[in-house]
Amino acid sequence: MTRTDLRIVKTKEALHAALLDLLNDKVLEDITISEICRKAKVNRGTFYLHYSQIEDLFEEYFKEITADLARSYQEPYRHVSVLKPSELDPSTIQIFHHIEKYKPFYKIIFSKKVPMMYYYLLFEEIKSLLLHDKIASIEEEINHDLYSAYQANAIIGMILEWYRQDFSYNVSYLNNQLVKYINLKADL
Amino acid sequence: MTRTDLRIVKTKEALHAALLDLLNDKVLEDITISEICRKAKVNRGTFYLHYSQIEDLFEEYFKEITADLARSYQEPYRHVSVLKPSELDPSTIQIFHHIEKYKPFYKIIFSKKVPMMYYYLLFEEIKSLLLHDKIASIEEEINHDLYSAYQANAIIGMILEWYRQDFSYNVSYLNNQLVKYINLKADL
């Protein structure tokens, strides 16, 4: 009745540790499955019992990171149940702060050769955060799924630009810019 | 003084044709370099002389597609030099129409296992289109690079959602929604 076999836990821990270790030396795309298994002292066949790619192993980390994103995003809501976007204070936006906190990971996530899968994890996470705190709109003709996708990816767009500029903007500048964009009417 | 050696042209054409041919049978990630070279009757070493991955070969197609995007985007501007966003008519938005036109390609581009590189090509293309036709803003504190990134990726967000729903919305619906989002103030 235990959650998972102890052997599986040990194997995965060893593989996780080995991958993190290798990431200090080289980029994800240069790391081989054989290499990870040698370092983890795990048979290569065992790797394939749990994963099919290195990316699947790395995905397990990244899910922990997006979980932290959800936590920090929801933090300002812990005391008030509804926050109107017009009352949005730059300091309540925690997303850019979160990205900066895990910068080394996001540098991997956004690199050219990495598969789209991580992008989707981030996209889905931000999308659902926006969807959940969206107040029932008066505007009936708005497709909420589409609009959340629009807004979530807009924010990721800023992050991509930030990444492209090697994270040279500081967090409060980005927060201020975001608030401006949200309150901006198209015909300004 | 010719642009490129005829042998190179022939080799690349053969590789292009072979890849397109194989894409009818299987997904990009299942295609091997050896396979392409066998079909193209090109030595495998020759492949590495021009590309380092299959993705680099595929990128050459995709660049032609984003060039078409730029053309169709700029089409409404051929007669007027400036279009104010407030005058934006849904029919002038050609992006969704373009995506639908090349749907099979974009299904590849947006698939989970494909590297981020194609996403960036699309992102950069749309970003620069937005940046070029942006009228000098009265609002001085807007960072145009960031704002273009924000807006460009917002649109891609809608496309991603569209893709996720297996392209079930029709183009004019998306155009109408986009116009709504652009004209929406945050505190509605």
Place this chain on the structure above:
DNA sequence: TTTTTTATTGTACAGTTGTTCAATAAAAAT
């Protein structure tokens, strides 16, 4: 046309990949 340049080929090699299978060892269940 002849010479020069250079793209392509064929071969080879060590390493990785993905898969299979019987043997083993470790954990869970009784």
Place this chain on the structure above:
DNA sequence: ATTTTTATTGAACAACTGTACAATAAAAAA
């Protein structure tokens, strides 16, 4: 404590990868 279940191992295989190098053939330059 013993039995049952199952995760891990090791070995083996064919195919792919990335790289190197000398030989060849094709194109460009003279």
